[in-house]
Amino acid sequence: MEYGYQMIGQAHVYVTLPGKPAEGEPPKVKDGKGKEWDVSVPGAFHFEYRKDDSSKHGGFKLQKTEIMSESLPIAMMLVKRGVIQLG
Secondary structure (H helix, E strand, O other), X not given: OOOEEEEEEEEEEEEOOOOOOOOOOOOOEEOOOOOEEOEEEEEEEXXXXXXXXXXXXXXXXXXXXXXXXXXXHHHHHHHHHOOOOOO
């Protein structure tokens, strides 16, 4: 990247869903601080920073942000809870 830097990484995306838990739903999961969530899915992030001497933060500004996660498990839980409908 000729104008700056990229930062990429992996993450756990924790989600609390609306609605009542459906029968057979997996147990809640805990994050690193012990907080309980309905589900955790894999995720990733990608940031791009542009060199800019007018920046207050060492000469770089955030140029682009992308955050991705696997949404199918979340969508299926919402369908089973009756929060959303397919079709």
